[in-house]
Amino acid sequence: MDIERARFNMVEQQIRTWDVLDPTVLALLAELPRERFVPPQHQALAFADLELPIGHGEVMLAPKMQARIAQEMTLGPTDRVLEIGTGTGYLTALLARLSASVLSVEIHADLAQQARSTIAALGLNNVTVETGDGARGWSAGAPFDAIVITGSLPVLPDAFQKALAPGGRLFAIVGERPVMSARLLTRESDTAFAAVTLFETVVAPLHNAAQPSRFVF
Secondary structure (H helix, E strand, C coil): CCHHHHHHHHHHHHHHHHCCCCHHHHHHHHHCCHHHHCCHHHHHHCCCCCCEEEECCEEECCHHHHHHHHHHCCCCCCCEEEEECCCCCHHHHHHHHHCCEEEEEECCHHHHHHHHHHHHHCCCCCEEEEECCCCCCCCCCCCEEEEEEEEEECCCCHHHHHCEEEEEEEEEEEEECCEEEEEEEEECCCCCEEEEEEEEECCCECCCCCCCCCCCC
């Protein structure tokens, strides 16, 4: 496989066409070696427009989804980021290159360790990968300027909103199959939040995600 041609095609044919046009994000996608974050058995699909299994029933999100998240967060050099669901660490690395620091939480210890190794090998020293369950919130290190939740949530726990700094942004995919929406929530003040729906999608839920209340008859 011609890796550089595949990477170029990924950016031009998948990512640009999904409204990812920020030049900084596009340049980073063309530079960061996505293939190093992909499980060895799926190397041939490193730049394909699909989710890749990474073990434990988890997946690596499609390139265009990771790129869109990175763009929507509008990160700056002083932003502190919380990521829930490290996976292989590719999105973690994207966020780290766009911000001051990233604290990423991964429930599976082996995935967390592999992500640490890959990220360290690339010389990214502003990332901390914690092993833990962040599906219902993560207060250690709060407040954060940006929070990215990589799995879907049937409902968004209030704990995530409370962990946002003023002006902070939160990306989450909320809902249940077959209807989920990617949302960007901004903290405008201590008590006021603004939310916009970015697009519709379907993504596997986080392990131990909070469930909505059900009516019982």
